[in-house]
Every structure is written in structure tokens, then in C-alpha cells.
Amino acid sequence: MNKKDVIICRCEDVTLEELHNLMKEGYTSFEEIKRILRVGMGSCQGNTCGQLIQRELANFTNTPINKVVTHKVRPLFAGVKLKSIVKALDDES
Amino acid sequence: MLNTNGVPDKKQIFSRFPDKKYILKPKAITECYEEIPCNPCSTSCPFDAIYIGEDINTAPIVDFEKCTGCGICVYNCPGLAIFIVQELDNENARFKIPYELIPLPIKGETWSGVNRAGEVITKVLIEKVSLTEKQDKTALIQVLVPIEFINDFITIRSKL
Amino acid sequence: MKKIDLVIIGGGPAGLSAAKMAAESGLSSLIIERNFKIGGQLVKQTHMFFGSEKQYAKTRGIDIAKILVNDVLKYSDMIEIMTGTTVVGLYKDKVVTLLKDEKYIKVKTKAIIIATGASEKVLAFEKNDLPGIYGAGAVQTLMNVHGVLPGHNVVMVGSGNIGLIVSYQLIQAGVNVLCVLEASSEIGGYKVHASKLKRLGVDIKTSHSIKKAIGKDYLERIIIGKLDDKWEFIEGSEEELIVDALCISVGLSPLSNLLSMIGTEMKYVSYLGGLVPLIDENYETSIENVFVAGDVCGVEEASSAIVEGYLTGLVVAKKLGYIHPNYDKLYLDFKAQLHNLRSGPFGEKLRRGLEEIMR
Numbered sequence: 001m002n003k004k005d006v007i008i009c010r011c012e013d014v015t016l017e018e019l020h021n022l023m024k025e026g027y028t029s030f031e032e033i034k035r036i037l038r039v040g041m042g043s044c045q046g047n048t049c050g051q052l053i054q055r056e057l058a059n060f061t062n063t064p065i066n067k068v069v070t071h072k073v074r075p076l077f078a079g080v081k082l083k084s085i086v087k088a089l090d091d092e093s
Numbered sequence: 094m095l096n097t098n099g100v101p102d103k104k105q106i107f108s109r110f111p112d113k114k115y116i117l118k119p120k121a122i123t124e125c126y127e128e129i130p131c132n133p134c135s136t137s138c139p140f141d142a143i144y145i146g147e148d149i150n151t152a153p154i155v156d157f158e159k160c161t162g163c164g165i166c167v168y169n170c171p172g173l174a175i176f177i178v179q180e181l182d183n184e185n186a187r188f189k190i191p192y193e194l195i196p197l198p199i200k201g202e203t204w205s206g207v208n209r210a211g212e213v214i215t216k217v218l219i220e221k222v223s224l225t226e227k228q229d230k231t232a233l234i235q236v237l238v239p240i241e242f243i244n245d246f247i248t249i250r251s252k253l
Numbered sequence: 254m255k256k257i258d259l260v261i262i263g264g265g266p267a268g269l270s271a272a273k274m275a276a277e278s279g280l281s282s283l284i285i286e287r288n289f290k291i292g293g294q295l296v297k298q299t300h301m302f303f304g305s306e307k308q309y310a311k312t313r314g315i316d317i318a319k320i321l322v323n324d325v326l327k328y329s330d331m332i333e334i335m336t337g338t339t340v341v342g343l344y345k346d347k348v349v350t351l352l353k354d355e356k357y358i359k360v361k362t363k364a365i366i367i368a369t370g371a372s373e374k375v376l377a378f379e380k381n382d383l384p385g386i387y388g389a390g391a392v393q394t395l396m397n398v399h400g401v402l403p404g405h406n407v408v409m410v411g412s413g414n415i416g417l418i419v420s421y422q423l424i425q426a427g428v429n430v431l432c433v434l435e436a437s438s439e440i441g442g443y444k445v446h447a448s449k450l451k452r453l454g455v456d457i458k459t460s461h462s463i464k465k466a467i468g469k470d471y472l473e474r475i476i477i478g479k480l481d482d483k484w485e486f487i488e489g490s491e492e493e494l495i496v497d498a499l500c501i502s503v504g505l506s507p508l509s510n511l512l513s514m515i516g517t518e519m520k521y522v523s524y525l526g527g528l529v530p531l532i533d534e535n536y537e538t539s540i541e542n543v544f545v546a547g548d549v550c551g552v553e554e555a556s557s558a559i560v561e562g563y564l565t566g567l568v569v570a571k572k573l574g575y576i577h578p579n580y581d582k583l584y585l586d587f588k589a590q591l592h593n594l595r596s597g598p599f600g601e602k603l604r605r606g607l608e609e610i611m612r
């Protein structure tokens with residue numbers, strides 16, 4: 001399989017090759033991988049890539065998939081313009 | 094095999110056909126072999142001829158004494174798993190099948206007859222096409238099928 | 254800040270039924286739906302539904318949506334609906350933040366029912382991002398909501414009910430479905446759906462999967478192959494097919510990230526599709542007055558989503574002091590309906606999954 005052509009996270013254009021290379025370097029937690037590759041930080045917020053990465057991590061670390069911790073989700077989970085937040089604050093006061 | 098390609102085997106098919114004495118009149122055949130949570134065939138039959146009971150996962154059983162072959166269950170079945178069959182004479186059987194594709198056949202046309210594996214097996218004559226409001230977009234097609242295909246015919250495909 | 258007693262996130266069958274039952278009990282609510290239309294998955298389902306009459310079996314999904322929407326509109330003085338509005342944040346003090354167009358809105362509430370449904374799973378294979386590769390749900394939206402064909406020659410990956418039903422709908426739309434691929438050795442969905450396809454001439458290839466997609470700017474061909482019992486491709490079994498669309502239907506996973514946001518106790522349960530919240534018998538999560546209903550707490554069916562919606566609407570209303578005149582009777586009825594829908598062999602995995610998340 002040509003891992004360069006397998007897209008894992010389509011929001012941030014991350015390939016299976018990049019993911020595997022990173023795992024080989026020793027980054028085997030979702031949070032670490034997210035900070036380096038930005039997976040799960042795009043417009044779908046990990047809905048698409050989350051499961052794929054979880055499975056790759058499970059295989060690589062030989063852990064059952066339900067034991068692989070996924071990334072922490074924080075508000076806001078869609079792009080909100082600062083302008084909109086400021087406007088909301090103005091309206092409140 | 095039903096589980097691997099969707100085609101029921103002979104034994105399964107025969108298990109749903111009634112005794113010969115019943116089939117001289119039109120009867121409903123329910124090709125629904127699994128226990129799935131579903132019961133409109135039973136609740137829609139005005140003659141109380143299909144039994145499912147309290148547990149809606151039970152597979153339907155037709156009471157051929159009660160079934161009049163009216164065809165109401167045919168268009169009420171979300172699985173399109175019911176058809177009506179009648180042995181007319183030594184030459185022909187009459188089927189009523191559900192149909193949800195366009196173009197609809199027209200009375201008098203000859204169409205290909207297809208078996209459960211999707212293969213064309215014979216020619217059939219379209220006798221009647223009905224699609225009332227109540228049928229909610231599932232047409233009922235009455236077709237004349239050569240008697241030797243009574244256990245094989247299942248649907249129609251393209252006008253000849 | 255806007256204040257309302259109950260916020261319902263998601264206007265699918267679960268959310269709509271919850272709002273109706275809360276209103277019947279006397280409790281007002283706000284439904285927030287990110288789509289431009291309420292109805293959830295139902296607005297694209299043109300086939301007749303399974304289940305029993307209480308959950309509108311034999312009615313087409315689109316028409317069930319109309320029934321549920323009308324039920325909600327009858328209570329227009331009690332149920333406020335915001336469409337085109339996405340919930341972007343959820344906070345422990347029960348503040349919900351919304352984005353409508355570019356407007357950022359905060360809502361303070363006493364109780365929340367999360368009914369966000371599920372999202373489609375994807376597959377990792379070569380060139381899996383070529384235009385022409387869709388999720389089955391996306392294909393349904395394109396075809397049945399917008400009237401656009403996804404392609405002319407299509408292969409479906411996955412023989413669960415969704416894969417089988419969408420294949421049938423593709424044929425109804427005049428599309429050539431070359432085959433359905435299924436990695437497992439048996440068909441996943443109801444056999445009545447499989448038989449319906451087979452008689453239309455569509456092969457369901459069990460122990461088969463997609464190996465790679467080929468194309469320069471868009472999908473032109475695919476390579477499929479046979480799998481051994483470890484789900485590895487058997488060498489030499491490859492076959493090339495000319496297609497202009499590939500439809501992926503390999504399951505759904507609950508859209509539960511809003512729950513993770515507020516630190517709800519969660520568990521990964523594969524039988525339920527992924528990460529789901531722990532719940533009690535009334536679908537209340539580990540955070541008081543935060544409830545879930547529908548696919549978000551286990552991928553299932555519209556029939557059960559409707560009943561779970563009714564149940565949570567009824568229970569939340571009572572917790573906030575609005576008791577339905579028929580509370581006891583309805584409560585037992587909803588419980589019985591859920592039990593009945595799940596008691597067959599197809600409900601087995603689900604029952605095991607639900608057992609795992611009971612608090």
C-alpha cells in the first residue's frame with residue numbers, strides 16, 4: 001500500500017505515512033499527534049479521522065481499541081470569528 | 094445462500110408456499126425469513142391472516158385459510174418481501190408483485206421475468222398495474238407467468 | 254443571555270419527539286438544529302420504515318419527518334426552533350453557545366437533551382480522497398434532497414441496512430450499481446433488503462473490500478479484492494472496475510463530542526458505534542439534567558430514536574416540575590416499546606452495548 005496516498009485526516013490533509021512516521025518516533029497518544037499533525041483540529045473536529053487514528057494507534061501499540069484514549073474536545077468546536085464573540089459581549093452589557 | 098448473497102434456498106422458498114389445495118386461489122407468500130423488528134404486514138391485513146404477535150421480531154406466518162389474496166400486505170411491506178401467487182390452470186400462474194421503479198409497465202406489455210438470483214428466466218404478460226394513493230408509491234403489478242416458473246419467478250425487468 | 258428551561262440539541266426524530274413530549278407535559282423548550290430544515294436523517298429517507306405502527310412503520314422516512322415536524326409545530330407557543338444554528342460550545346453550568354450565521358449566542362438553561370445523531374465512518378485506502386468517493390448518507394442527501402446524481406456507475410462498500418437501502422435508491426434513481434462489497438463473510442443488513450437488490454441483478458460480494466481508488470482528478474476506476482478470514486487481501490484476487498462514484502457505508506459513529514466537552518463520563522463501545530456517554534435507565538448522563546436520546550448514545554434506528562426522545566422529554570419535564578397527566582402509563586409504554594424493538598437477534602449487540610453503558 002502506498003501510504004502517501006491514504007488520507008487519514010481530510011480537513012488537515014494528513015496521510016497515513018505521516019501518522020506512521022510519527023508513531024515510529026514514539027508519539028503514540030492522540031493528544032501528542034494532534035498537536036504535531038493538527039489531526040482533529042479541522043472543520044470536522046475529529047469526527048472523520050478520530051476513528052481511523054484510534055484504530056492505527058490500537059494496532060501500533062497492541063492495545064484494544066476501546067482502551068485507546070481519544071482527544072479532548074473543547075469548546076468552540078466550529079470556527080467562530082472573534083468579531084462575533086465581541087459583538088455578543090457588547091450586546092450583553 | 095440467503096446470508097451470503099441474498100438468495101433464499103429451495104427449502105426456504107417451499108417453506109413459505111402453501112399446500113396445493115390453497116394455491117388455486119390467490120395467496121400471500123411472505124419471503125421474510127429473519128427475526129427483524131417489523132410488523133406492518135400483520136397490522137395491515139384486513140382479514141387478520143398474518144400472524145406476528147406481541148414480539149414484533151417474530152417472522153410472519155400466513156394463515157392460508159384466512160388469506161384472500163387481496164394484496165394489501167404486498168404494498169405495506171417495507172421489505173418488499175411479499176407477493177401473491179395463484180395457480181390459474183395447467184399453463185399459467187398469476188402473480189401480484191410490488192414494484193417501485195420507473196417506467197412502470199403498462200397493461201398488455203410483455204416483460205422479462207426474473208428469478209431470485211436476478212437472472213431472466215422467462216417472458217411474462219402484464220395483466221394489470223395499480224398505483225392508488227393508498228399504496229403510497231409502491232405499485233402492484235399483476236402478471237401472468239408460465240406455470241413451470243411458479244417457484245422461481247420473483248420480479249419483472251424491462252419491456253420486451 | 255437568553256434563558257430557557259430546556260434546550261434540545263438536534264432536530265432529528267429524537268429531538269423532535271423529546272420536544273413534543275416535554276410540551277405535552279407543560280415544559281417549553283428550544284430546539285437547535287444546524288441544518289436548514291428539521292427532521293434529521295429522515296428528510297432523505299425515501300423508503301418505507303421498519304418497526305411497529307407506534308413508530309410509524311411502513312411510512313416512508315420523509316413522511317415520518319413531516320408527521321414529527323407537524324407535531325412540534327402544533328406547540329409553536331411552547332417550542333422554539335432555531336434552524337441553521339450550530340451548537341459550538343457546552344459548559345458545565347449549563348450554558349450553551351450557538352452560532353447562527355455569524356452571530357454568537359449564549360443560552361442559559363436548566364436541562365439539556367443532546368440528540369445530535371451520528372456521523373458516517375470512513376475507510377483508509379489508497380486515494381481515498383478522490384472526488385467521486387462519498388459516504389452513503391452524502392449520496393442520499395445529494396439524490397433525495399437535492400436531486401443530483403452522484404455518478405452513473407457506482408460500487409457500494411458495506412452491506413449493512415444503509416448500504417443496501419442506498420444501493421436500492423441509487424437503482425431507483427437510474428444509476429447502475431455494479432456490486433456491493435462486504436468485508437465480512439455474511440451480509441450485514443436485513444436479508445429482505447439484500448434479496449430485493451439481488452433480484453434486481455446486483456451482486457453482493459461477501460469477503461470483499463475496496464483496495465484502492467484510481468484516477469487523476471476524479472475517480473475513474475477502483476481495485477477490489479477478496480479477503481481472508483483475518484480480513485487481509487488475498488493476493489491475486491484483485492479485480493478492476495470502472496466506476497465514477499464509490500459509496501462508503503461502513504457504519505456510523507455517535508456524534509458525542511459535545512458530551513466530552515463537559516466531562517460527561519464516556520466509554521468506547523464498539524457495539525454502539527464508538528464513544529458514548531454512560532446513562533441511567535432514563536437516559537440521564539453522569540451530569541445531572543443532561544440527557545441523551547437517539548443515535549448519539551448508540552447507533553440504532555429512527556424507531557428507537559423517536560421512543561427515546563419521548564421518554565427523555567417526559568422524564569426531564571417531570572424533573573423540572575411538569576408532570577404529564579399520563580406519566581406512569583406513558584413511561585411504561587415507552588419502556589416496553591424500546592424493549593420490543595431490541596428484543597430480536599438483530600438487537601443482541603445493541604443490548605450488550607447498552608448494558609455496558611448503564612450507570
Ligand SMILES: Cc1cc2nc3c(=O)[nH]c(=O)nc-3n(C[C@H](O)[C@H](O)[C@H](O)COP(=O)(O)OP(=O)(O)OC[C@H]3O[C@@H](n4cnc5c(N)ncnc54)[C@H](O)[C@@H]3O)c2cc1C
Nearest residue numbers: 263265266267287293294340369370547548554555556558
Ligand atoms: C440510509 C438510512 C436508512 C435508514 N433506515 C431506517 C429504517 O428503515 N428504519 C429506522 O427506524 N431507521 C432507519 N435509519 C436510521 C435513522 O435515520 C436514525 O437512526 C435516526 O435518524 C436517528 O435519529 P436522531 O434524532 O438520533 O439523529 P439524526 O436524525 O441524525 O438527527 C440529529 C440532528 O442533530 C443535528 N446536529 C448535530 N450536531 C449538531 C450541533 N452541534 N448543533 C446543532 N445541531 C446538530 C443534525 O444536523 C441532525 O439534524 C436509517 C438511516 C439511514 C442513514
Ligand code: SF4
Nearest residue numbers: 138160161163164166
Ligand atoms: S393478501 Fe390480503 S388477506 Fe392475504 S395476507 Fe395479505 S392483506 Fe391479508
Ligand code: SF4
Nearest residue numbers: 125131133134170172
Ligand atoms: S412487513 Fe414485510 S419485512 Fe416486515 S415482517 Fe412483514 S413480511 Fe417481513
